[in-house]
Amino acid sequence: MKIKIVLGLVAAAAVAGFVWEHGAVRQLQEDNAALQGQLAEQKAAPAPSAADSAAPEEIKRLREEHGELLQLRGEYSQWKTKAAVSSLEIEKLQNQLGGARQEVLRQAEVQAQETARRNTDAAATLARTAAVSQANECINNLVKINGAKEQWALENKLVNGAIPQDRDLFGPALYIAARPVCPAAGNYTLNAVGAAPTCSIAGHTLP
Ligand SMILES: [Zn+2]
Numbered sequence: 001m002k003i004k005i006v007l008g009l010v011a012a013a014a015v016a017g018f019v020w021e022h023g024a025v026r027q028l029q030e031d032n033a034a035l036q037g038q039l040a041e042q043k044a045a046p047a048p049s050a051a052d053s054a055a056p057e058e059i060k061r062l063r064e065e066h067g068e069l070l071q072l073r074g075e076y077s078q079w080k081t082k083a084a085v086s087s088l089e090i091e092k093l094q095n096q097l098g099g100a101r102q103e104v105l106r107q108a109e110v111q112a113q114e115t116a117r118r119n120t121d122a123a124a125t126l127a128r129t130a131a132v133s134q135a136n137e138c139i140n141n142l143v144k145i146n147g148a149k150e151q152w153a154l155e156n157k158l159v160n161g162a163i164p165q166d167r168d169l170f171g172p173a174l175y176i177a178a179r180p181v182c183p184a185a186g187n188y189t190l191n192a193v194g195a196a197p198t199c200s201i202a203g204h205t206l207p
Pocket of ligand 1: 185186201
């Protein structure tokens with residue numbers, strides 16, 4: 001009886017041991033499978049790249065670039081403002097230049113008119129002077145003609161009313177060597193003794 005129990009216990013222990021061992025093996029197998037799976041995953045996962053290892057430096061670089069970008073944007077904004085101001089200044093200067101040019105043209109026009117007026121005045125003065133000079137010369141001719149007439153009447157004992165001809169007064173051997181010519185191309189009329197000789201030009205008159 002005791003032996004049976006012992007045998008039974010041994011048998012039971014053996015069975016139990018087998019069962020435990022069996023369970024342990026299965027557990028080990030499962031653990032092993034899990035580890036294998038993890039290993040496979042790690043192998044499948046990409047190796048840590050240089051970029052990953054350099055990530056802080058990359059971020060630093062990007063931050064610096066961002067800073068530079070902001071600075072450039074600021075400079076561009078300032079440049080744009082300056083460009084706009086310059087554009088306005090250029091427009092202002094162009095307007096001033098246009099105004100100055102118009103002023104120069106206006107003054108040139110005024111000067112041209114003034115010069116023309118002075119020239120006209122000078123020409124008129126010259127013409128008046130020439131007219132006076134011609135009138136004086138013509139009147140001088142009329143004085144000579146009148147003197148010749150009086151001398152002709154005296155020498156020929158003629159009275160007033162006698163009308164001389166050219167051949168009576170003008171000739172190398174007569175009172176006046178050649179018939180006088182009005183400098184303004186007027187025509188002389190000898191008229192009768194006692195009356196003044198006349199010129200057809202107004203103002204060419206004996207006083
Ligand atoms: Zn005259």
